[in-house]
Amino acid sequence: MLTTADEANQQMVDRLIAEGDLWSRPLIAAFRATPRHRFLDRIFQYQRKRERWREIPLLEPGAEQLRLIYSDRALITHVSPADRAGPGVPTSSSSQPSLMAQMLEDLQLHAGLRTLEVGSGTGYNAALLALLAAPAAITSVDVDRDILLEAWEHLRSFADRRVDFRHADGREGYAEAAPYDRIMVTAATPDLEPAWLEQLAEGGLLLAPLVLAPGLAFVVRGTVTKGEFRGRLTRAAYFMPLHAEGEAGEPGECPWPQSPELRTVPAPWAGWFERRRIHGNWLEFVQALVFFGLVRGLEVQQRSGAGGEAEYGINDLGSICWFGSGQWQVNGDSAHDLACDLYRAWLEAGGPRPTEFHLRAYPRHGPGVVQARGFLRRGSRCDQFWEPMDPIERIMPLS
Numbered sequence: 001m002l003t004t005a006d007e008a009n010q011q012m013v014d015r016l017i018a019e020g021d022l023w024s025r026p027l028i029a030a031f032r033a034t035p036r037h038r039f040l041d042r043i044f045q046y047q048r049k050r051e052r053w054r055e056i057p058l059l060e061p062g063a064e065q066l067r068l069i070y071s072d073r074a075l076i077t078h079v080s081p082a083d084r085a086g087p088g089v090p091t092s093s094s095s096q097p098s099l100m101a102q103m104l105e106d107l108q109l110h111a112g113l114r115t116l117e118v119g120s121g122t123g124y125n126a127a128l129l130a131l132l133a134a135p136a137a138i139t140s141v142d143v144d145r146d147i148l149l150e151a152w153e154h155l156r157s158f159a160d161r162r163v164d165f166r167h168a169d170g171r172e173g174y175a176e177a178a179p180y181d182r183i184m185v186t187a188a189t190p191d192l193e194p195a196w197l198e199q200l201a202e203g204g205l206l207l208a209p210l211v212l213a214p215g216l217a218f219v220v221r222g223t224v225t226k227g228e229f230r231g232r233l234t235r236a237a238y239f240m241p242l243h244a245e246g247e248a249g250e251p252g253e254c255p256w257p258q259s260p261e262l263r264t265v266p267a268p269w270a271g272w273f274e275r276r277r278i279h280g281n282w283l284e285f286v287q288a289l290v291f292f293g294l295v296r297g298l299e300v301q302q303r304s305g306a307g308g309e310a311e312y313g314i315n316d317l318g319s320i321c322w323f324g325s326g327q328w329q330v331n332g333d334s335a336h337d338l339a340c341d342l343y344r345a346w347l348e349a350g351g352p353r354p355t356e357f358h359l360r361a362y363p364r365h366g367p368g369v370v371q372a373r374g375f376l377r378r379g380s381r382c383d384q385f386w387e388p389m390d391p392i393e394r395i396m397p398l399s
Contacts, residue, residue, distance in 0.1 A: 005066055009035040012070040012097060021098040024105060030131045031101065037061055037069045039124040039154045040094060044076040052087045053079050072098050077122055078147060092147050093240050094122050095186065104128060106221050106234055107207050109182055112136050116177070116199065118170035118208075119186035119242065123151030123163070129184070130161035137162035139177045141170050143243065170242055173199045180204060187242035188217060191379035192229055194363035200224045206231070209239045213294055215302030215310060216287060218354055229361040229382070233354050236287075256301055256315055261331045262322075268343065273325045282325050284353070286312050289323065291354040292346045295375040295386040298338075314342065352388045360385045 002010065013031045016022035022031065037058065044053045053076075058065055068075070078092035104125075109115060109132045117126050120142035130138045140163055142148045152165050168174050170185070171193045178199035185196070185208035192208065200206050203223060210220045210233070217238050222231015273282045290300045290312040299315040305324050313322040321339035322329040330336045346352070357374075361382040374387030 004063070005037045005061060006035055008066045008070045009037070012036070012072075015072070016098055016101050019098065022101040022105065026110070026132055027101070027104055027128075030128045033131065034124065034127050034158075036094070036097065036124060037066065038157060039122040039127070040069055040075065040077065041150070042077070043068070043094075044079050044090070046076075046087075052082070070097075072096055078144075090240060091144065092121055094124060095239065099235075099237055100125060100128075102235060103184070103207060103219060103237070104132075106219065107182055107184055107205060109133055113181035114177070114179070114201070115139070115182040115184065116141070116174060116180045117184050117186065118173070118196075119240075120148055120151040120165060121186060123154040125184075125186055126151065126163045126165075127155060127158055127161050130155075130158075130163050133182075134160070134162065137164050139164045139166060139174050139180075141166045141168040141174050143167070143169050171195065175199060183207070185209065185242070186239065188239040189242045191381040191384075192220070192361055193381055197224045197227060197229055197361075197363065197382075209237045211241075212291070213300035213302075215312060216291060216294065216300060216354070220359065222359065227362065229359070231359050232357060233359070235355070256299075256313070256320060262320075262329045263331075265328050265330060265336060267324065267327050268340075270326045283310055286310070286323050286325075288351065288353045289343065289346050290314060292349070292352065293342050295357070295377055296342070296345075297375070297377070298342070314339065349388060350392050352392060353394075356389045356392050356394065358387045358389065360387070 010032060013028065017028065022028055040058045042055055042057050044055055047054050058069065061069060074096045075094045076090045077094055080088040080091050082088045109129060111134060113133050114136055115129055115133050115138050117129060117138060117140040120126060120140045126138055126140045145167055148165050148167055155161055155163050166174055173195040179201035180199055181201050181204045183196050183200055183206045188209045188211045190211050196206055202225060205223060207219060207221050209217060211217045218233040219235050219237045220231055221234050222229050293314045294300050301313045303311050305311040309325060311322050311324050313320055316338050319335040319338050320331045321335045328339060361384045363382055374385055377384045377386060
């Protein structure tokens with residue numbers, strides 16, 4: 001007979017299938033055989049009024065705790081110590097189950113494939129990987145020894161799951177067990193790391209959450225042939241940042257200077273998002289527009305608007321425009337012209353979404369990307385070449 005906790009896991013899996021996040025039979029079976037509550041000793045919730053983190057023990061979860069565990073949300077599992085600078089920052093989490101399921105579907109993992117997981121977390125994802133890849137062992141690396149030990153302790157209850165936990169900087173992969181048929185990165189990275197490209201076997205798949213700019217984070221999926229990565233973005237995704245030992249929290253950002261010259265002008269799409277949905281919502285639309293600007297060489301930032309909605313800005317040599325759902329804020333005529341030119345170019349290109357570009361990338365010390373049509377963007381580790389699909393391959397939901 002199933003326990004109340006196990007029933008909660010089965011209901012979560014049912015929901016993931018019904019909502020279209022989980023569909024392949026081996027992965028469904030893996031989720032059913034791997035209860036999330038077995039990997040959560042405690043979580044942390046931030047109390048804004050008291051400006052501190054509250055620890056919630058989960059070793060013997062009751063009904064309220066099970067609702068939280070099996071909700072479709074990321075859960076903070078480790079927080080850095082509080083100090084004079086603040087109450088501490090999250091350093092590890094258990095990812096949102098629907099996103100985990102989608103990424104594992106993207107990975108197309110099956111029996112016998114050698115797999116590297118970058119970021120061990122609670123061990124939950126490694127346990128799922130190990131069941132899918134058996135009899136091959138999973139190599140899971142993390143830079144935090146405490147997180148590694150906890151993940152290892154969780155896997156002790158699953159004796160049939162072969163996971164080799166290693167203490168290492170995930171940005172360097174783990175060369176001792178390479179090459180890998182699959183590499184799955186479970187922490188946000190600003191660029192593809194050359195080590196991952198070097199350690200992926202020919203024809204293998206690499207999956208990583210790529211942060212291109214504030215508020216622009218997507219899973220990238222692709223293969224490597226002769227040192228060249230080829231792939232595309234698959235879905236929006238927000239993860240804890242990949243970091244070195246001793247680091248914690250989000251990397252520092254350089255906000256643009258406040259401009260007293262900002263003036264408000266009507267947006268050409270004013271009223272669209274209040275009256276109806278135009279094949280998606282405001283966030284999907286504005287992210288597609290500013291991503292198009294990003295690959296064309298513009299700087300991108302994000303902020304919260306007066307109504308709490310996400311607003312994105314573009315910047316070219318000090319000409320700044322902030323996009324809102326009903327209006328723009330610009331710091332001069334050149335900024336207004338910049339925004340208009342970007343919007344018209346995006347429309348003429350067919351309004352491509354970030355997932356509708358092909359990505360080719362080489363390590364910065366490599367031979368470099370041969371350009372055909374598209375846009376070259378220099379990342380911190382790789383030269384990235386973004387080529388819009390022609391024709392665009394888009395599957396719209398039935399109305």
